[in-house]
Amino acid sequence: MSQIVLCTFNARYLHTSIGLRYIYANLKELQGRAKIIEFVINTSIEDAVEQILRESPKIVGIGAYIWNAIEVGDFIKILKKVAPEVVIITGGPEASYFPHRVDFSGSDYFIQGEGDVAFYELCANIYDKNPPKNRVIKAEMVDLSKIELPYKYYSDEDVANRYIYVEASRGCPYSCEFCLSSLDKKVRNIEIQRFLKELQILWDRGVRSFKFIDRTFNQGIERANMFMDFFLSKKPPYFIHFEVVPDNFPSSLKERIKLFPPASLQLEVGIQTLDPKISQNIYRKLNIEKIQRNLNFLDNETKAHLHVDLIVGLPGESLEGFGKNLDRLYNMTKCEIQIGILKKLSGTTIDRHDEIFGMKYSDKPPYDILQNNLISYEMMQKMKRFARFWDLVYNSGNFKKSVKYLFGDGRVYDGFFSFSEWVYAKTLSTWQISLDRLAKLLYEYILEMEYASKEELREVMSKDLLVIKTRKLPKFLRFDEQESIEKRKNHIHFNKRQLKHSGQI
């Protein structure tokens, strides 16, 4: 039984909450009374409340994020109804900015900002029978040199089965308006030797997959190089994930990136838009020449796996403009291009464009844009499906060569848009489409549009799919199946008896 329960709903079982572990690590003398319990967003809320109450808690701390705000709101409502004596403290980005867009009103306290120390202080005051009168606690930014790090609170089960998130710095020097990290401009670093020591302990415990949550890993090159050296001194296999800005790859960093073996390094490269005017609108730095040079380097001289991203719905950007960006980016890199839909995150300043660009967002998390004065609701819906099919067909890497038939004359956006519309007309869904069905749809579309002959397409698509050796070709691509389809077609007008008489079977 624990008097303080720290909980949240993660998006997937594989995810772990570094935030809860930070709070737990900094509970000082209260730590012995505390426990972390993590759920996933598809856990029944009633079951989650039941599990929490089994601990007979005095205080429940819960983390609210864009991916779980609805679940957290429901959890608070039920918990407060059945156990009103439990003190609920809500923190995380969704609780930090007012007005709340999800009803968290049953919560007794809200921690705005970094809860690492504020949560402990609030609990200590509650135990001292000196609870604050104000329900909203404005937490100061913590001094990272003074707080406990959370890494020893990853359990052996976490180490064996789940992602291990690590954080070498907080804040981002850039100001992109749609991003929450832009609010915390001063970058605060964790002292490097202290951090490397923690990485070594995790490594010794068997962690081989590290996800850095630092917003711009390559803004401080000396430190970035030291992290690279740490991993380069280790024996593969391992996997490291970093978020990077596309315009800061000095030669010392490049030399190191080149040394990483295949499948060991993943870089998330934020692009968002390639239009300087739009970029200016949202205060995002853009140096296209450098982006081009660096993507070219990463693609051709390293084995790093790259994700770049573009956003649909930015203030002032039409679909035509987005399409041009996609065509251009496609020509700059062979890597995955993630297509995101603009979201209005609590606390960001993107809402200053609402009136001038007619920006309308959903009131429900994740607060996707619904329309603006350049993109109608109907078109935005189409673009959401475009993004989903793009992920399934292009980013999945399952149709590496066959997908190129869609992009005749280098018109990637137009070509894929037509395909996306066609697929949706057939499926009326963007979910639960098996790989075989998707392959068949792509196959049929390419033939219908006469982008390739049947023989050529069968060969290209079979090669695409058989890149995974253990995979079975879908029936429609198997040679014997094609023959039997042809036979069936030829015989369609005859019954068995006639065929027997004619000696055909």
Ligand code: SF4
């Ligand atoms: S989008 Fe990236 S670069 Fe821009 S503020 Fe956010 S974290 Fe920083």
